[in-house]
Every structure is written in C-alpha cells, then in structure tokens.
Amino acid sequence: MTTEGFIVLDEKTLREYIKKTPSLFSKVGSDDVDKLEVKEVGDGNLNFVYIVTSSSGSIVVKQSLPYVRCIGESWPMTKERSYFEATALKRQYGLSPKHVPEVYHFDRTMSVIGMRYIEPPHIILRKGLIAGVKYPLLAEHMAEFMANTLFYTSLLYLTTTEHKSAVAEFCGNVELCRLTEQVVFSDPYKISEFNRWTTPYLDGDAEAVRNDNILKLEVAELKSKFCEKTQALIHGDLHTGSVMVTHESTQVIDPEFAFYGPMGFDIGAFIANLLLAYFSQDGHAAQGNDRKAYKGWIMDTLADTWNLFHKKFTTLWDIHKEGPGEAYLHEIYNDVELRELVKQKYMTELFHDSLGFAAAKMIRRIVGVAHVEDFESITDPVKRADCERRALDFAKMLMKKRRNFNTITDVISAAQ
Amino acid sequence: MTTEGFIVLDEKTLREYIKKTPSLFSKVGSDDVDKLEVKEVGDGNLNFVYIVTSSSGSIVVKQSLPYVRCIGESWPMTKERSYFEATALKRQYGLSPKHVPEVYHFDRTMSVIGMRYIEPPHIILRKGLIAGVKYPLLAEHMAEFMANTLFYTSLLYLTTTEHKSAVAEFCGNVELCRLTEQVVFSDPYKISEFNRWTTPYLDGDAEAVRNDNILKLEVAELKSKFCEKTQALIHGDLHTGSVMVTHESTQVIDPEFAFYGPMGFDIGAFIANLLLAYFSQDGHAAQGNDRKAYKGWIMDTLADTWNLFHKKFTTLWDIHKEGPGEAYLHEIYNDVELRELVKQKYMTELFHDSLGFAAAKMIRRIVGVAHVEDFESITDPVKRADCERRALDFAKMLMKKRRNFNTITDVISAAQ
Ligand SMILES: Nc1ncnc2c1ncn2[C@@H]1O[C@H](COP(=O)(O)OP(=O)(O)O)[C@@H](O)[C@H]1O
Ligand SMILES: Nc1ncnc2c1ncn2[C@@H]1O[C@H](COP(=O)(O)OP(=O)(O)O)[C@@H](O)[C@H]1O
Ligand SMILES: [Mg+2]
Ligand SMILES: [Mg+2]
Ligand SMILES: [Mg+2]
Ligand SMILES: [Mg+2]
Ligand SMILES: [Mg+2]
Numbered sequence: 001m002t003t004e005g006f007i008v009l010d011e012k013t014l015r016e017y018i019k020k021t022p023s024l025f026s027k028v029g030s031d032d033v034d035k036l037e038v039k040e041v042g043d044g045n046l047n048f049v050y051i052v053t054s055s056s057g058s059i060v061v062k063q064s065l066p067y068v069r070c071i072g073e074s075w076p077m078t079k080e081r082s083y084f085e086a087t088a089l090k091r092q093y094g095l096s097p098k099h100v101p102e103v104y105h106f107d108r109t110m111s112v113i114g115m116r117y118i119e120p121p122h123i124i125l126r127k128g129l130i131a132g133v134k135y136p137l138l139a140e141h142m143a144e145f146m147a148n149t150l151f152y153t154s155l156l157y158l159t160t161t162e163h164k165s166a167v168a169e170f171c172g173n174v175e176l177c178r179l180t181e182q183v184v185f186s187d188p189y190k191i192s193e194f195n196r197w198t199t200p201y202l203d204g205d206a207e208a209v210r211n212d213n214i215l216k217l218e219v220a221e222l223k224s225k226f227c228e229k230t231q232a233l234i235h236g237d238l239h240t241g242s243v244m245v246t247h248e249s250t251q252v253i254d255p256e257f258a259f260y261g262p263m264g265f266d267i268g269a270f271i272a273n274l275l276l277a278y279f280s281q282d283g284h285a286a287q288g289n290d291r292k293a294y295k296g297w298i299m300d301t302l303a304d305t306w307n308l309f310h311k312k313f314t315t316l317w318d319i320h321k322e323g324p325g326e327a328y329l330h331e332i333y334n335d336v337e338l339r340e341l342v343k344q345k346y347m348t349e350l351f352h353d354s355l356g357f358a359a360a361k362m363i364r365r366i367v368g369v370a371h372v373e374d375f376e377s378i379t380d381p382v383k384r385a386d387c388e389r390r391a392l393d394f395a396k397m398l399m400k401k402r403r404n405f406n407t408i409t410d411v412i413s414a415a416q
Numbered sequence: 417m418t419t420e421g422f423i424v425l426d427e428k429t430l431r432e433y434i435k436k437t438p439s440l441f442s443k444v445g446s447d448d449v450d451k452l453e454v455k456e457v458g459d460g461n462l463n464f465v466y467i468v469t470s471s472s473g474s475i476v477v478k479q480s481l482p483y484v485r486c487i488g489e490s491w492p493m494t495k496e497r498s499y500f501e502a503t504a505l506k507r508q509y510g511l512s513p514k515h516v517p518e519v520y521h522f523d524r525t526m527s528v529i530g531m532r533y534i535e536p537p538h539i540i541l542r543k544g545l546i547a548g549v550k551y552p553l554l555a556e557h558m559a560e561f562m563a564n565t566l567f568y569t570s571l572l573y574l575t576t577t578e579h580k581s582a583v584a585e586f587c588g589n590v591e592l593c594r595l596t597e598q599v600v601f602s603d604p605y606k607i608s609e610f611n612r613w614t615t616p617y618l619d620g621d622a623e624a625v626r627n628d629n630i631l632k633l634e635v636a637e638l639k640s641k642f643c644e645k646t647q648a649l650i651h652g653d654l655h656t657g658s659v660m661v662t663h664e665s666t667q668v669i670d671p672e673f674a675f676y677g678p679m680g681f682d683i684g685a686f687i688a689n690l691l692l693a694y695f696s697q698d699g700h701a702a703q704g705n706d707r708k709a710y711k712g713w714i715m716d717t718l719a720d721t722w723n724l725f726h727k728k729f730t731t732l733w734d735i736h737k738e739g740p741g742e743a744y745l746h747e748i749y750n751d752v753e754l755r756e757l758v759k760q761k762y763m764t765e766l767f768h769d770s771l772g773f774a775a776a777k778m779i780r781r782i783v784g785v786a787h788v789e790d791f792e793s794i795t796d797p798v799k800r801a802d803c804e805r806r807a808l809d810f811a812k813m814l815m816k817k818r819r820n821f822n823t824i825t826d827v828i829s830a831a832q
Contacts, residue, residue: 155643161590168587171580178576190747213754220744220758227571228646328636331606338629342636
C-alpha cells in the first residue's frame with residue numbers, strides 16, 4: 001500500500017527508514033542497522049508501535065495507518081491523527097517534561113513519530129492496577145500533568161489570539177473527535193452493532209441505559225460540552241492504558257485524540273478509569289488477598305489526584321494572575337475576595353464536568369464497544385457482571401447527581 | 417496607501433473599480449461610469465459604505481480599511497474582517513434570504529463587498545425606534561432571521577465534521593472577537609481611557625459597576641461562553657443599528673463580527689437594544705406624546721421576538737429531528753417525552769444566556785466606549801442620565817438574576 005510517499009513500515013523497511021533518518025539513527029548509535037532489534041508491541045487498538053534497540057540505545061517508532069488497526073481497512077481513519085498526536089506530544093512535553101516522552105522525529109507523510117523509549121520497569125498503569133501494585137507518586141504526577149497541560153493551554157494563560165489559532169488547528173482532528181462522540185456519547189444509549197456487555201447477566205442493565213431518559217438528557221449536555229467547549233488542549237484519551245508507570249515515574253502517552261475541548265473530559269477519563277479499577281477489584285480478590293487495602297489505596301489516589309490537581313491548578317492561576325491570560329484580566333479581578341469567588345466558581349464547574357465525563361466514560365466501558373482489561377480479565381462471568389453492574393449503577397447515579405457533590409471525598413463515600 | 421493590490425477607494429477610483437468589475441457593472445447598467453452617482457453613507461464606526469446609483473439601478477459597495485474608521489490609523493484593525501463579513505452575509509442570505517442583502521461581488525484583496533442596495537424607505541431600525549415608529553412585522557422577521565441562521569449553523573443541523581471546519585475558518589476573525597471582548601466584557605468593569613458616561617450624574621453608577629463583585633463574577637462566565645462556546649455562526653453585532661426596516665421589510669446587515677459563538681449573544685444583542693430603546697423613551701416624550709403606547713409596543717415586540725424565535729427554532733428542530741445534525745441523534749432521542757425534556761433544557765439555557773448577554777450589552781452602552789443614539793439624542797443630560805440609570809440598574813439585576821426568569825413576560829414585568 002502506497003499513497004504519495006507513504007509506505008506501511010515493517011521490520012525491514014523500518015530499518016531502512018531509520019538508516020536514512022538522522023534524528024532517529026543518532027539515537028540508536030552507529031551500529032549496522034541490520035543488527036537493530038525491532039519489536040512490534042502495539043497493544044492499542046489503533047496504531048503500530050515498534051521498539052527499536054541497539055547496543056547503545058532504544059527508541060520507539062509509532063506509525064498510524066489510514067484505518068483502525070484492530071478492525072482493519074474496513075474502518076478507515078485518517079492517518080493525519082499522527083500529526084495531532086505529535087503536535088500534542090510536543091506541546092505537552094513542553095509543559096510537563098517529566099511526564100511526557102520526548103519526540104525525536106515526526107514525518108507527516110509517513111505518519112511516523114519517533115520518541116523516547118519509556119524503558120522497563122515502566123508498565124502500562126492499567127496492568128499495574130489489575131496486579132494490585134501501589135504507585136505512591138501517581139496522584140502527584142497525574143495532577144501535575146493535568147494542571148500544567150490544561151492550565152497553560154486555556155484562556156487562563158493564553159491570549160485569545162493564541163487560543164483561537166490553536167483551536168482552529170486542532171479542529172482538523174475531527175475524525176478522532178467523531179470516534180469519541182460515537183463510542184462515548186452515542187452508541188451506549190442506543191442499539192448499535194458495536195455495543196457489547198457481559199451477556200446475559202447485564203442484558204437488562206444495558207437496556208435500562210437505553211431507556212433512561214434522565215441519563216440521556218444528561219449525556220446530551222456532556223456531548224454538547226465535548227463538541228462546543230474549547231476550554232483547553234485536552235489529551236482526549238486519558239485512561240489508564242495511556243499512562244506508563246514505575247514507583248518513581250509516570251509517563252503519559254498516546255494523545256492522538258487531542259483537541260481543544262472541556263478540561264473535565266481528561267480529568268473525568270482518569271477518574272473513571274480509577275473507579276473502574278476500584279469496582280473490578282473484588283473480581284481479582286483471591287485467597288489471602290481480599291484486595292481491601294488496595295481498594296483503599298485506589299480511592300486515596302483518586303482523592304489525592306483531584307485535590308492535588310485543584311491545588312496545583314489554582315496555584316498556577318495565582319502565579320500567573322497578572323500574566324498573558326485574557327479570561328480574567330487582573331485589572332478587573334484584583335480584589336482578593338473576588339478572586340476567591342471566581343476560582344471557586346470555575347473549579348466547581350470543572351469538578352462537576354469531570355464527574356459527568358467520568359460517568360460517561362465508565363458507562364461506555366461496560367455497555368459500549370471497547371471494554372477494559374480490569375473487568376475483561378475477570379474470567380467468571382457472574383463475578384464480572386456483578387462488578388460491572390455496581391460500577392454501572394454508580395456511574396448512572398454520578399451522571400445524574402453530579403452537581404450535588406461538593407468534594408471528591410463525597411464521591412468516594414458514595415462509591416464505597 | 418497601497419499594500420499588494422489594495423487601494424483605498426474614493427469616488428473616482430470606485431467608478432474605475434466598478435467599470436472593470438462585471439458583477440458590479442452589470443447591476444448599474446451600461447451608463448458611462450462617470451455619470452454614476454456615488455454617495456458615501458457610512459455612519460458606522462468601522463467602514464466605508466458607498467451607494468452607487470445609475471438611471472437603471474443602485475448597488476452598495478462597502479470597503480474595510482486596515483484601521484477603525486472613527487478613530488483612524490492609530491487603531492489598526494485587520495481589513496480581513498471584510499472576508500468574514502462577506503462569508504457570513506452569503507451564508508445568512510442562503511439561510512434567510514428575505515432578511516439579508518444579496519452579495520453581488522467580493523474582492524478579498526481590496527476588502528470590497530458589493531451588495532444589494534436596501535432602498536428607501538428602509539431606514540436603520542434604531543432611527544425608527546427613536547422616532548417612535550412601529551414596525552408590525554419586526555418581531556416575526558427578526559425571529560425568523562435568528563432561528564434560521566442559528567439553527568442551521570449549529571450541531572442541531574450540522575454534522576460535527578461540517579461544524580468543526582466552519583469553526584476553524586471563523587477562528588480567523590479573532591481581531592473582531594477581541595474587540596468585543598474588550599468593549600463588552602472588560603472595559604466597563606475597569607478604569608479605561610475609552611469608557612465614558614453621562615458625567616457627573618452617573619459617576620457613582622459607573623464606579624459601582626467597577627466595584628460590583630457579583631456582577632464581575634457573572635460577566636466572567638458570559639465572557640467564557642463568548643470565547644469558548646462554538647454553538648453556531650452568530651452575527652456578532654446584532655444591535656438595532658445593524659437592521660434596516662420598513663413596515664413590510666426587515667434586512668440584517670453588517671455581520672463583520674461573525675464567528676462561531678454562543679447563540680445567546682445575538683439574541684441578547686437584539687433584546688438589549690430593544691430594552692435600551694424602551695428605557696430611552698421617557699427622554700423622547702414630548703407634549704402630546706408621552707410615548708406610553710410606544711413603550712408598550714416595544715415590550716410587545718420584545719415578547720414576540722423571543723416567543724416567535726422559540727417557536728420557529730424548536731419547529732426547525734422538530735422538522736429536522738431525523739436530519740444530519742449530530743447533537744441529538746434520532747435513534748437516541750426519539751421518545752416524545754424525552755424530546756420535550758431535551759428541548760426545554762436547551763431553550764432554558766439559551767434563554768438565560770440571552771438575558772445575560774443582553775445585560776452585558778446594555779451595561780456597555782451606558783458606561784463603555786460606544787453609546788447608542790437612543791440615549792445620546794436626549795439633549796438634557798439630567799433626563800438622559802435618569803433614563804440611563806434605570807436601564808443600567810435593570811441590566812445589573814438582569815445579569816445577576818437571569819436564571820430566575822422563566823419567561824420573557826417575567827422579564828418585561830421586571831422592567832416596567
Ligand atoms: N514511548 C513508549 N515507550 C515504551 N512503550 C511504548 C511507548 N509508546 C507506546 N508504547 C507501548 O505501545 C503500546 C501502544 O501504544 P499507544 O501509543 O497507546 O498506541 P495506540 O494509539 O494504538 O493505542 C502501549 O500500550 C505501550 O505498551
Ligand atoms: N446594503 C445596504 N443598503 C443600504 N444602505 C446600507 C447598506 N449597507 C450599509 N448601509 C448603510 O451604511 C451604514 C453603515 O453600514 P454598516 O454595514 O453598518 O457599516 P459599519 O460596519 O461601518 O458599521 C448603515 O447604517 C446603512 O445606513
Ligand atoms: Mg493507546
Ligand atoms: Mg491511541
Ligand atoms: Mg454597522
Ligand atoms: Mg453591538
Ligand atoms: Mg460593522
């Protein structure tokens with residue numbers, strides 16, 4: 001398959017590609033490229049990811065093909081997503097360099113990104129959560145990543161000139177936005193060939209979602225915000241499969257869904273996936289490990305993530321209160337009391353947005369097309385359905401009642 | 417002044433321009449261009465408008481220069497606004513042809529729009545309102561213009577692909593958005609060299625606006641919606657000076673501020689300017705004409721405008737409920753009761769947005785840079801200040817309490 005300079009890489013052509021690309025070749029040393037070890041590790045649904053190793057170093061090369069990997073050419077999907085992923089990666093690396101891999105190389109024609117290899121013992125966070133591993137710095141790091149990437153790309157920091165120009169550019173990533181619109185905000189609420197759930201146990205639950213008018217009213221509001229609220233450059237797919245971790249390090253990858261959207265969509269995605277991990281734990285309990293303590297750690301991490309995010313985000317706002325951001329001009333909002341009122345109002349709306357999007361993300365992982373390994377790896381379907389139902393019921397309540405929650409502790413109490 | 421093919425037109429060069437432009441020349445017939453009557457009529461603040469008349473027909477030629485007309489070259493302003501005006505005019509003409517002048521010609525380099533001459537007895541609506549003239553079809557026509565232009569450019573009718581591409585294009589009109597941000601949402605709430613008011617009578621009132629924390633909290637929310645909510649292609653400057661009327665006809669001109677923003681900004685602009693006209697009437701009362709009946713007509717027109725807009729807009733939504741719009745997919749929102757819920761929620765938020773923006777527009781016309789002739793033409797400053805203060809107090813209340821109003825009748829009662 002070739003279209004105007006685009007070729008699908010394989011192990012052989014990748015070696016040749018690296019050889020003629022100095023920014024990549026220099027990273028793997030001066031070895032004969034034939035001696036490079038090439039391993040395809042893409043476990044995601046959409047793209048191909050190669051780890052390339054020589055005696056002197058390793059890199060990751062990610063290529064997007066013009067279709068959805070896990071489906072095939074029958075589901076076309078612009079390979080231009082790679083451009084938005086590279087652009088977002090570079091921006092996020094600039095804003096939160098400790099938590100984003102550096103981009104070494106980007107080739108728009110080939111839809112190829114060369115980036116830092118996030119080395120072992122880093123693993124995908126979702127795998128760690130299933131295994132019951134605690135990550136003491138996870139909340140701190142994720143709060144930092146989200147606070148930095150969201151604050152600095154919002155009108156709290158940007159001029160409206162910078163903001164509108166960035167909004168316009170990322171409007172180009174509409175195909176990926178449409179995928180989210182479909183699988184998060186639409187399919188779970190109607191009959192769709194793509195939906196699935198733990199049948200027959202959840203048949204009634206899936207039907208109840210499709211018939212729940214209040215839920216559908218709420219999800220419409222969330223969808224409108226997703227489509228119309230250009231609040232910040234969001235990652236767009238910030239689940240626990242887009243985070244790689246060790247005890248000391250947290251790295252956020254795969255922002256190919258990035259665009260200017262509501263901040264709560266990122267925060268909600270991460271919250272949702274912690275809650276899914278939480279509700280799945282009973283399915284992973286075993287003799288001698290009831291996972292009770294681990295469930296406590298997940299909830300502590302959830303609380304810390306929001307609370308630290310809140311603190312870091314409002315601190316950035318304070319630091320830059322006389323900065324370039326045009327949403328709240330210092331000359332107007334210089335009164336101490338007023339600044340507190342303004343922050344409180346902003347953060348409350350953001351909290352409720354985050355809870356709403358979290359709920360939408362949970363629901364779609366239980367009755368929509370793409371499920372999460374947290375539940376999928378529970379082999380006993382009765383047990384799995386039981387965990388999923390509790391998650392689903394909680395998510396439905398959360399979406400409807402999100403405005404009644406004032407603190408993340410209240411949310412956690414409701415889940416326990 | 418010349419930059420790459422751009423020249424500032426005057427009567428002489430305009431004749432030459434028309435001669436070599438078939439789409440314009442054909443409209444004014446085959447006369448010798450030297451015999452064309454050319455009259456500059458621009459009474460607006462920004463641009464030059466020429467009426468060109470021959471024995472066989474008339475056209476209007478509007479040119480934007482790279483600065484603000486009423487200030488001069490010291491306030492630069494991209495002449496590209498002409499491109500957005502022409503693009504919006506054509507789109508709005510396509511959607512509401514009875515209420516928008518046809519564009520005959522657009523020249524991006526020259527920032528020249530040639531369009532239908534809106535012939536006498538059409539006058540600018542604001543002049544009619546000051547003179548106390550009733551326009552029986554005004555509400556109906558404005559409701560139709562707003563319903564058509566807002567509905568068909570929103571996600572209630574567009575696919576997200578069409579929407580995002582249009583959003584991106586109009587992000588380019590950022591300079592005009594910034595002007596609105598400054599003069600509507602910022603300057604009135606701080607000390608600014610541009611602000612003015614009927615001094616000394618309103619000195620305390622202007623200061624009170626600058627010190628009203630709750631008002632500033634509310635205007636921040638409205639500004640965020642203006643900057644971030646890409647709900648529809650809005651006119652962006654829909655005051656009564658952008659509408660030309662006769663008893664039978666209503667024509668909306670001058671959409672150079674057009675971009676994808678909140679629908680309530682247009683509806684609010686029109687509401688605000690009717691309310692300003694209402695509050696100014698006492699200043700125009702004269703022996704034998706207390707303007708009481710006219711005030712009643714203005715309020716009836718206000719009520720009819722919103723109520724007819726509501727009806728027309730929701731009717732369009734019903735008609736196209738199985739159409740291309742992607743916000744509320746028919747498969748999800750096909751239940752009659754749910755559809756009512758969804759419409760009610762959408763229209764209530766739109767109503768409250770409209771009231772909030774109306775309030776902001778009223779405030780800026782009393783203590784901000786650009787005032788309205790409705791008040792300016794009241795020569796006695798005591799009388800004028802009195803009318804303005806009542807308008808200002810009402811606007812402040814409206815911005816703060818807008819969510820408590822359920823119907824336009826409630827708003828009108830509060831104003832009377
Ligand atoms: N920079 C990297 N370093 C190490 N492993 C990576 C890196 N990027 C991706 N991977 C691995 O490849 C997998 C798929 O990558 P991802 O970017 O999520 O692709 P997709 O877009 O297809 O979901 C990840 O789950 C991770 O295991
Ligand atoms: N198509 C038209 N037909 C007749 N008069 C027009 C037309 N367009 C503009 N005018 C006149 O020119 C004035 C200024 O036009 P406008 O488009 O509002 O310019 P500006 O952008 O400078 O405010 C209007 O108030 C109106 O009197
Ligand atoms: Mg991935
Ligand atoms: Mg991905
Ligand atoms: Mg005008
Ligand atoms: Mg205006
Ligand atoms: Mg104008």
